[in-house]
Amino acid sequence: MGYCQETEIETLDDFDLKKIFECGQCFRWNEGPDGSYTGVALGRAARIRREGGRIYITGTPEDVEKVWHGYFDLDRDYRSLRRAVCVDDYMRAASDFGAGIRILNQDRWETLCSFIISQCNNIPRIKKIVETLCREFGDPVELMGERYYTFPGPERIAPLSEEDLAVLRCGYRAPYILSAARAVDSGELDLEELSGADLTRAKKALMAMPGIGEKVANCVILFSLRIGSAFPIDVWMKKALAQHYPEGFSPEVFGENAGLAQQYMFYYQRSNG
DNA sequence: AAACAGGCCTAAA
DNA sequence: TTTAGGCCTGTT
Numbered sequence: 001m002g003y004c005q006e007t008e009i010e011t012l013d014d015f016d017l018k019k020i021f022e023c024g025q026c027f028r029w030n031e032g033p034d035g036s037y038t039g040v041a042l043g044r045a046a047r048i049r050r051e052g053g054r055i056y057i058t059g060t061p062e063d064v065e066k067v068w069h070g071y072f073d074l075d076r077d078y079r080s081l082r083r084a085v086c087v088d089d090y091m092r093a094a095s096d097f098g099a100g101i102r103i104l105n106q107d108r109w110e111t112l113c114s115f116i117i118s119q120c121n122n123i124p125r126i127k128k129i130v131e132t133l134c135r136e137f138g139d140p141v142e143l144m145g146e147r148y149y150t151f152p153g154p155e156r157i158a159p160l161s162e163e164d165l166a167v168l169r170c171g172y173r174a175p176y177i178l179s180a181a182r183a184v185d186s187g188e189l190d191l192e193e194l195s196g197a198d199l200t201r202a203k204k205a206l207m208a209m210p211g212i213g214e215k216v217a218n219c220v221i222l223f224s225l226r227i228g229s230a231f232p233i234d235v236w237m238k239k240a241l242a243q244h245y246p247e248g249f250s251p252e253v254f255g256e257n258a259g260l261a262q263q264y265m266f267y268y269q270r271s272n273g
Numbered sequence: 274a275a276a277c278a279g280g281c282c283t284a285a286a
Numbered sequence: 287t288t289t290a291g292g293c294c295t296g297t298t
Binding site: 118119123125126172211214219235237270 | 277278279280282
Binding site for chain 3: 120121122124125128169170171172173174
């Protein structure tokens with residue numbers, strides 16, 4: 001393991017690596033034996049660790065300022081956000097339990113593609129398919145003597161065929177990946193433009209694509225388009241809502257913080273049932 | 274062995 | 287507008 005520069009990520013409030021990387025929003029960060037996490041995001045490989053109360057990530061201060069600051073959503077004060085979603089005793093418990101979660105600002109295309117893959121799959125298989133996709137079609141990057149691969153851009157996937165994607169073993173999702181790649185590459189689906197849209201319009205645009213339904217659309221919108229009112233509902237969330245809001249429930253009570261409220265509910269449900 | 278897994282699509286009421 | 291069944295594949 002060669003020498004590698006590290007820079008502190010300064011954060012005044014919530015920042016729990018395990019919760020951030022394991023609350024279901026991303027698929028490419030993996031925990032090492034020492035509790036650090038290594039992953040590839042936004043075209044670069046990095047390792048991030050906690051020592052005492054401080055967080056360190058490989059890279060220069062400029063990397064932190066220009067890349068990781070935005071990725072880890074450091075401009076938002078999660079302590080006050082947690083207070084804002086405490087609408088009842090259940091949400092108080094869930095947000096206390098989930099303290100340390102942050103919603104990452106991920107690459108739009110990577111998020112779209114990853115959540116297409118996620119449908120009707122378990123996490124280990126999702127991660128495996130995504131890693132194969134990157135190894136086969138991404139660019140190699142190096143970190144501390146190890147080789148990693150970036151997530152291939154839509155322009156790399158668009159010209160491929162279903163046979164080319166057979167190595168992924170992702171079954172019926174392959175044509176969905178191709179059509180999404182082609183739409184993004186051609187500009188027919190403009191994810192950057194959509195990040196300035198409202199929830200309704202963003203959902204409509206995404207769900208017009210084959211293989212993108214309500215759940216995948218909401219994940220893409222929340223995790224990469226930065227629209228905080230998105231509220232993805234999967235099987236875990238269905239259980240949580242049925243259990244705690246049998247009379248019915250509307251995410252609108254949380255306004256722009258609905259997505260964060262969802263993350264707390266989801267993580268709480270997965271951890272405690 | 275048969276069912277299921279962090280959905281989506283189509284057909285049918 | 288809601289519901290059932292099928293879908294690739296890998297795991298239990």
